[in-house]
Amino acid sequence: MGYFRTSFIAIIGAPNAGKSTLVNRIVGQKISIVSHKVQTTRTLVRGIVQVGKSQLVFIDTPGLSKPRDRLERAMMHAAWAGTVEADAIVLLVDARFGVTDRVIAISTALQAKRRRAILALNKIDMIRPLRLLDIAATLNAMGDFTETFMLSAKTGSGVKDLVALLVQQAPKGPQLFPHDALSDMPMRLFAAEITREKVFLQLHKELPYIITVRSDRWEERDDGSVLLHQTILVPRENQRAIVLGREGRRIKSIGWAARQELEETFRRRVHLLLAVNIDNGWRDTIEYYREWSLNFHA
Numbered sequence: 001m002g003y004f005r006t007s008f009i010a011i012i013g014a015p016n017a018g019k020s021t022l023v024n025r026i027v028g029q030k031i032s033i034v035s036h037k038v039q040t041t042r043t044l045v046r047g048i049v050q051v052g053k054s055q056l057v058f059i060d061t062p063g064l065s066k067p068r069d070r071l072e073r074a075m076m077h078a079a080w081a082g083t084v085e086a087d088a089i090v091l092l093v094d095a096r097f098g099v100t101d102r103v104i105a106i107s108t109a110l111q112a113k114r115r116r117a118i119l120a121l122n123k124i125d126m127i128r129p130l131r132l133l134d135i136a137a138t139l140n141a142m143g144d145f146t147e148t149f150m151l152s153a154k155t156g157s158g159v160k161d162l163v164a165l166l167v168q169q170a171p172k173g174p175q176l177f178p179h180d181a182l183s184d185m186p187m188r189l190f191a192a193e194i195t196r197e198k199v200f201l202q203l204h205k206e207l208p209y210i211i212t213v214r215s216d217r218w219e220e221r222d223d224g225s226v227l228l229h230q231t232i233l234v235p236r237e238n239q240r241a242i243v244l245g246r247e248g249r250r251i252k253s254i255g256w257a258a259r260q261e262l263e264e265t266f267r268r269r270v271h272l273l274l275a276v277n278i279d280n281g282w283r284d285t286i287e288y289y290r291e292w293s294l295n296f297h298a
């Protein structure tokens with residue numbers, strides 16, 4: 001009675017287009033962190049949904065822009081690598097900004113790689129319908145898109161239609177993940193991502209970019225709770241002081257927000273111990289790249 005179908009779908013686009021929001025929306029649970037700042041996503045994050053006998057694996061990717069250093073180079077490399085393992089590509093565009101140079105560059109790069117993509121205009125809750133038609137027409141005249149969708153990852157409007165098409169187009173294939181799997185990211189790494197998201201939400205300017213978060217210890221306790229030790233790494237002493245805040249208020253607030261979400265995500269009590277250490281070299285340390293499955297030599 002019908003074959004099993006499996007499809008890998010890469011969601012690509014400029015930073016801040018709403019890629020992670022879309023993947024979370026489709027999966028029905030947060031598996032990839034989101035913020036209002038660009039370059040929140042640092043590596044490939046896979047979100048899984050099963051619809052009947054089709055399993056769709058969505059690959060959330062770092063936003064495509066011009067890399068300025070090793071980490072960003074590795075991020076861009078990962079994003080394009082995500083399209084190589086994908087059966088389908090969705091180019092997600094922030095409709096508020098329309099046809100930007102960044103979007104043109106991505107569309108051109110897709111053509112150079114001879115990959116056709118589905119075009120999805122996002123954030124339609126924020127923009128007039130007429131403007132959308134304009135953007136869709138301009139992009140379709142320029143790039144090679146198989147379909148165009150207009151949606152809002154935030155409200156969910158239009159998302160079902162995109163998923164329905166992807167199910168319909170999924171190629172025959174084996175079931176690769178359990179039917180109820182949501183993501184393939186290890187718990188410790190996702191736990192670090194949750195805290196990193198709070199850093200993105202609560203710290204400003206360049207701070208979120210020069211910081212990383214590491215889960216050092218994950219200890220299961222007899223009472224069912226988890227003791228989690230994490231370290232926030234910052235390059236310099238004065239930045240450490242900012243992360244700590246006056247009388248430790250900032251770090252307390254970051255820790256509080258992270259713990260709330262960790263408890264919700266893992267459905268158990270979490271004791272979170274957050275340290276802030278100085279490490280000037282994490283951006284050039286191969287271990288971090290390995291942990292995130294990023295290519296240090298990209």
Ligand SMILES: Nc1nc2c(ncn2[C@@H]2O[C@H](COP(=O)(O)OP(=O)(O)OP(=O)(O)O)[C@@H](O)[C@H]2O)c(=O)[nH]1
Pocket residue numbers: 013014015016017018019020021022033034035036037038039040041042061062063064122123124125126151152153154155
């Ligand atoms: N109004 C509105 N906001 C949205 C929508 N989708 C995403 N956002 C917001 O856009 C911002 C960026 O969302 P992300 O999902 O982090 O974007 P991203 O493309 O993953 O960004 P990077 O990982 O940095 O490349 C967040 O503040 C989201 O809440 C949408 O459909 N409507």
Ligand SMILES: [Mg+2]
Pocket residue numbers: 019020021032033034040041060061062063
């Ligand atoms: Mg993202």
